[in-house]
Amino acid sequence: MKLKNLLRQEHTRRQALAEGYVVPDSSRCVQCGICSYYCPINIDVRRHAWEGVPVKDSHCLTCGECVARCPRGVLQFERTHLFSPQRIAAIGA
Amino acid sequence: MVRYVIIGSGVAGISAIEAIRSRDYSGDITLISDDPFGYYSRPGLAYYLTGELGEQHLYPLPQQRLPELRVRILQARVAHIQPGPHCLELDNGIRLPYDRLMIATGASAARADTPGADLAGVVKLDNLEDARYIIKLARKSRSAVVVGGGITALELVEGLRARKIRTHYFLRGERYWSNVLDETESRIVEHRLKEEGVQIYYHTELGEILGRNGRVAAVRTKAGRLVSCDMVAIAIGIRPRTALAKEAGLQVERGIIVTEHMQSSEADIYAAGDVAQVYDPLTGKHVLDSLWGPAREQGYVAGQNMAGQASTYLKPIAFNVTRLANLTTTIIGTVGRGDDEDLFGIARGDSEVWRQLPDAIAAQADFEVNRLRLVMANNTIIGAIIMGDQTLSRPLQQLVAKKVDISTVRERWLKPDAPLAELVTDFYLQWRQSDAARQP
Numbered sequence: 001m002k003l004k005n006l007l008r009q010e011h012t013r014r015q016a017l018a019e020g021y022v023v024p025d026s027s028r029c030v031q032c033g034i035c036s037y038y039c040p041i042n043i044d045v046r047r048h049a050w051e052g053v054p055v056k057d058s059h060c061l062t063c064g065e066c067v068a069r070c071p072r073g074v075l076q077f078e079r080t081h082l083f084s085p086q087r088i089a090a091i092g093a
Numbered sequence: 094m095v096r097y098v099i100i101g102s103g104v105a106g107i108s109a110i111e112a113i114r115s116r117d118y119s120g121d122i123t124l125i126s127d128d129p130f131g132y133y134s135r136p137g138l139a140y141y142l143t144g145e146l147g148e149q150h151l152y153p154l155p156q157q158r159l160p161e162l163r164v165r166i167l168q169a170r171v172a173h174i175q176p177g178p179h180c181l182e183l184d185n186g187i188r189l190p191y192d193r194l195m196i197a198t199g200a201s202a203a204r205a206d207t208p209g210a211d212l213a214g215v216v217k218l219d220n221l222e223d224a225r226y227i228i229k230l231a232r233k234s235r236s237a238v239v240v241g242g243g244i245t246a247l248e249l250v251e252g253l254r255a256r257k258i259r260t261h262y263f264l265r266g267e268r269y270w271s272n273v274l275d276e277t278e279s280r281i282v283e284h285r286l287k288e289e290g291v292q293i294y295y296h297t298e299l300g301e302i303l304g305r306n307g308r309v310a311a312v313r314t315k316a317g318r319l320v321s322c323d324m325v326a327i328a329i330g331i332r333p334r335t336a337l338a339k340e341a342g343l344q345v346e347r348g349i350i351v352t353e354h355m356q357s358s359e360a361d362i363y364a365a366g367d368v369a370q371v372y373d374p375l376t377g378k379h380v381l382d383s384l385w386g387p388a389r390e391q392g393y394v395a396g397q398n399m400a401g402q403a404s405t406y407l408k409p410i411a412f413n414v415t416r417l418a419n420l421t422t423t424i425i426g427t428v429g430r431g432d433d434e435d436l437f438g439i440a441r442g443d444s445e446v447w448r449q450l451p452d453a454i455a456a457q458a459d460f461e462v463n464r465l466r467l468v469m470a471n472n473t474i475i476g477a478i479i480m481g482d483q484t485l486s487r488p489l490q491q492l493v494a495k496k497v498d499i500s501t502v503r504e505r506w507l508k509p510d511a512p513l514a515e516l517v518t519d520f521y522l523q524w525r526q527s528d529a530a531r532q533p
Binding site: 073 | 104134135136137139140145147150151155385386412414415416421423483486487
């Protein structure tokens with residue numbers, strides 16, 4: 001792999017880490033617990049899905065394990081827009 | 094102080110408790126359940142069977158949650174409900190008065206009336222105890238026969254296969270889950286099962302279960318074929334557990350009839366979940382939904398009403414996501430027609446609404462194991478099945494729920510070779526923009 005591609009891949013990964021978070025769709029969830037079980041740092045993702053709140057835990061690695069393992073497609077990554085250029089421009093940073 | 098009593102520790106009961114506590118912190122709440130394991134994820138049992146999850150992971154609530162909500166838990170069976178004096182009688186002789194009662198007793202697996210059905214080694218999948226028993230038996234079994242249609246039967250097949258059991262799957266009809274899936278969808282599931290090594294028998298009914306020393310040894314089909322096995326798993330549908338309600342004189346058809354406030358025919362008695370037969374404003378009938386999501390929703394509405402906050406259950410479009418032969422499948426709205434010979438009444442994870450099909454045309458698109466089927470009425474999409482790639486699942490859920498007018502694109506979508514997935518995506522993106530524009 002060319003160095004340029006490698007860097008681009010790394011950039012995409014870092015971007016996902018920085019700008020994405022896990023958002024549940026409660027209506028699909030049956031509280032089976034696979035998400036919490038496979039979370040490498042023991043975040044109770046299932047509880048988030050019950051309450052319908054995004055995993056904004058500052059420890060979340062956004063590794064995607066819960067998103068990939070959920071048998072019912074409850075979880076997905078969404079952009080936080082926290083560091084979007086528009087937002088940065090808006091706050092004049 | 095209001096005395097609330099909830100019968101049943103499933104999701105409807107737990108949801109009701111949360112609703113009651115969100116409004117009434119001082120009321121006295123008693124949860125009565127005959128399930129020794131309390132509240133756990135019943136749909137999760139499928140993944141416990143396949144070995145994806147350990148038993149300890151099936152419990153959704155942190156241990157301190159129910160004490161936090163100040164719930165008294167009684168492990169007992171209710172013998173009688175006396176609506177007049179507002180009193181329950183437990184099987185241990187205790188009498189328990191209530192001001193508001195909720196019945197969330199759920200449903201249990203329909204029993205097979207086959208000779209030999211009481212032999213050791215005949216199993217069903219209703220609760221954690223059943224799942225434990227199956228896992229225990231599977232350790233020393235080599236082959237099993239699974240009987241029935243619907244989601245639970247497939248969960249049993251997949252669970253047994255994951256445990257390296259040679260699995261024979263009997264279908265009474267000519268294909269899998271014929272009242273919800275169309276022929277191609279059934280075949281996709283069957284093909285994948287066969288690839289996993291499952292042997293499927295069509296037009297095959299269980300005639301007799303043969304035992305040796307009180308244990309399952311083989312089955313004889315109605316056509317006389319002998320299949321040797323160590324286990325027989327049966328999932329031919331479920332029956333709402335209505336005996337208590339019937340005896341108490343509540344209005345019961347197949348389930349307990351409830352209003353849109355989840356109230357039964359008795360003023361202070363509510364019902365929710367698998368046991369309740371709820372009003373469907375679309376058809377004007379009372380229907381059974383044996384789905385986790387609606388049970389939670391109904392429980393919450395019942396709880397709010399019990400605590401004095403008027404709340405209405407608006408039955409949403411039927412919706413379920415499940416995994417069929419390792420293929421994530423979303424079923425939305427109305428999708429099928431007719432009866433399934435494998436099921437008596439309703440199965441777990443099933444909604445009767447899926448089968449109330451008015452005049453409609455289906456459009457389909459499939460590529461390998463990704464498949465999309467839309468069911469369209471004149472101007473709207475009334476149902477969809479999405480197998481495999483779930484990208485369109487959320488968009489379609491919205492298009493069906495919001496009854497979005499598709500009359501401008503309908504003809505194009507119905508053309509035989511139309512790239513349906515792409516057309517739906519384009520349409521959805523356009524609609525979302527316009528919809529977003531309309532609702533600031």
